[in-house]
Amino acid sequence: MTAQQPQPAVVAPRPRKVPRIVILGGGYVGFYTALRLRRRLGRREAAIVVVDPRSYMTYQPFLPEAAAGSLEPRHVVVSHRQVLRGVDVLNGRVTGVRHADRTVRIAPEYGDEYEITYDHLVVALGSVSRTLPIPGLAEQGIGFKHVEEAIALRNHVLARLDAAASTWDHDVRRRLLTFTFVGGGFAGVEALAEVEDLARSAVRGGRYEGVRPEDLRFVLIEGSTRILPELGEEMGGYALEQLRRRGIEVHLATFLSSCVDGHVVTSTGVEFDSATIVWTAGVQANPVLAETDLPLDDGGRVRALPTLQVATADGEVVEGVWAAGDCAAVPDLTNPGHLCSPSAQHAVRQARHLGDNLARYLRGADVRPYRHAHVGTVASLGLGKGVAQVYGVKVRGWIAWFLHRTYHLAQMPTLDRKVRIVLDWTLALFFPREMVALGRLHDPRATFVEAAASTAARAPGRGPTPDGRGGAGGAGGTGSVEGARAA
Ligand SMILES: Cc1cc2nc3c(=O)[nH]c(=O)nc-3n(C[C@H](O)[C@H](O)[C@H](O)COP(=O)(O)OP(=O)(O)OC[C@H]3O[C@@H](n4cnc5c(N)ncnc54)[C@H](O)[C@@H]3O)c2cc1C
Numbered sequence: 001m002t003a004q005q006p007q008p009a010v011v012a013p014r015p016r017k018v019p020r021i022v023i024l025g026g027g028y029v030g031f032y033t034a035l036r037l038r039r040r041l042g043r044r045e046a047a048i049v050v051v052d053p054r055s056y057m058t059y060q061p062f063l064p065e066a067a068a069g070s071l072e073p074r075h076v077v078v079s080h081r082q083v084l085r086g087v088d089v090l091n092g093r094v095t096g097v098r099h100a101d102r103t104v105r106i107a108p109e110y111g112d113e114y115e116i117t118y119d120h121l122v123v124a125l126g127s128v129s130r131t132l133p134i135p136g137l138a139e140q141g142i143g144f145k146h147v148e149e150a151i152a153l154r155n156h157v158l159a160r161l162d163a164a165a166s167t168w169d170h171d172v173r174r175r176l177l178t179f180t181f182v183g184g185g186f187a188g189v190e191a192l193a194e195v196e197d198l199a200r201s202a203v204r205g206g207r208y209e210g211v212r213p214e215d216l217r218f219v220l221i222e223g224s225t226r227i228l229p230e231l232g233e234e235m236g237g238y239a240l241e242q243l244r245r246r247g248i249e250v251h252l253a254t255f256l257s258s259c260v261d262g263h264v265v266t267s268t269g270v271e272f273d274s275a276t277i278v279w280t281a282g283v284q285a286n287p288v289l290a291e292t293d294l295p296l297d298d299g300g301r302v303r304a305l306p307t308l309q310v311a312t313a314d315g316e317v318v319e320g321v322w323a324a325g326d327c328a329a330v331p332d333l334t335n336p337g338h339l340c341s342p343s344a345q346h347a348v349r350q351a352r353h354l355g356d357n358l359a360r361y362l363r364g365a366d367v368r369p370y371r372h373a374h375v376g377t378v379a380s381l382g383l384g385k386g387v388a389q390v391y392g393v394k395v396r397g398w399i400a401w402f403l404h405r406t407y408h409l410a411q412m413p414t415l416d417r418k419v420r421i422v423l424d425w426t427l428a429l430f431f432p433r434e435m436v437a438l439g440r441l442h443d444p445r446a447t448f449v450e451a452a453a454s455t456a457a458r459a460p461g462r463g464p465t466p467d468g469r470g471g472a473g474g475a476g477g478t479g480s481v482e483g484a485r486a487a
Pocket residue numbers: 024025026027028029030051052053054056057058060061062063064092093094095124125126127144145146186187286288324325326327342343344345346347378
């Protein structure tokens with residue numbers, strides 16, 4: 001921090017009767033750690049605080065279904081305040097940590113930055129999209145990590161179909177109907193497959209004038225020589241074949257070179273225009289970790305021991321700090337020399353383990369190492385289609401898709417969310433998907449601002465309009481300053 005910057009207000013450390021555990025991030029790890037700690041420790045044993053700018057935990061594996069309209073987006077998130085009983089929730093962005101004096105700096109959405117102190121810190125800040133300085137990407141790209149992005153993608157795709165059905169210009173239509181996804185990992189393939197399903201079923205039956213299913217062009221760009229590497233060569237190959245059979249263009253060993261104004265250029269020289277570019281090319285540790293005095297590895301993740309305690313490069317425990325999930329470099333004891341992969345599978349288990357270890361530590365018991373052998377992977381390739389490899393057993397097609405749904409349903413926190421999800425799926429059996437593009441949702445004030453601007457233009461002196469009804473109020477309204485005063 002430079003000397004010129006205003007100092008954040010410090011919430012003075014009070015002598016505490018019970019230790020305060022501050023959890024940074026309320027995603028998978030933060031949410032499950034808080035639940036576990038609250039279950040293990042009474043209120044007189046520990047105070048628990050979760051800090052996150054979002055007031056909910058997102059079940060990310062359901063984001064592709066939320067983007068496809070198979071699930072209501074609100075049903076794939078879980079409210080912190082509703083579920084984390086006995087936990088203090090602070091909505092704000094962590095902007096730094098000084099472990100030397102056990103202080104966290106927080107920027108709330110409204111008001112000045114402030115600091116809070118802790119006795120134990122749990123770092124659960126997850127990852128962010130790994131982007132590259134590709135010309136046009138920052139302006140054109142849509143990420144796919146948050147529920148807001150899933151909602152925006154669905155509205156964006158449906159709005160492109162509306163626009164394509166409303167133009168006679170072939171080039172414009174072609175551009176509107178070309179959807180590009182970059183990154184052939186889980187998030188990219190599942191999002192692409194679900195959105196392609198949505199778009200094709202939307203245009204079937206001539207709902208969009210002049211737009212036929214074969215006019216849609218879906219393109220996947222992947223830098224390596226295969227997709228879904230987590231599934232192994234055989235099942236990844238099966239998924240690739242399925243996508244190609246559906247007419248999806250998959251460019252392997254190819255990189256996005258540029259996408260200025262939606263003009264896509266690849267490293268292999270392929271060029272086309274695309275009004276939709278979804279970036280799902282991997283994740284990197286949360287960059288805010290660089291604003292802490294915690295030990296980081298070369299990938300910018302917090303160094304952790306298998307006990308999930310943060311440690312220096314020499315393996316010396318940094319007392320009072322714990323870390324897990326995508327933001328932590330945790331050795332994989334089942335695969336010596338490797339780190340646990342950034343996955344929900346590890347995040348949930350590490351969170352519970354961390355909660356147990358921290359509770360044991362506070363009670364003076366020994367902490368235990370985390371060990372989990374990867375169970376397998378399930379992926380959806382759209383409605384009724386999937387691919388999976390669980391305990392070495394390879395499954396494909398409808399059964400894999402069913403496995404995917406039942407596994408994630410079982411993992412989804414709270415009975416309330418599970419029931420809502422089952423109801424969404426059940427309703428989808430009897431009614432077609434919702435096809436309304438609520439694109440204007442993303443700029444809700446636009447029409448009001450337009451109306452206010454036209455009123456101001458018509459009545460610069462705020463006097464009555466030529467029809468004598470007054471500036472802003474309209475018939476019978478009291479929206480004008482004069483009207484309000486008169487009232
Ligand atoms: C589309 C998609 C599909 C996936 N599917 C699967 C799957 O099928 N199987 C699987 O195993 N894994 C899957 N994953 C990966 C899995 O979801 C992640 O590995 C998991 O969410 C990691 O948990 P986490 O707690 O470390 O991070 P997250 O769950 O991302 O939580 C991080 C939290 O930190 C908060 N945060 C960020 N910055 C700050 C800040 N500065 N201050 C305060 N809070 C902050 C965020 O708001 C968020 O709530 C998928 C991921 C995506 C995006």
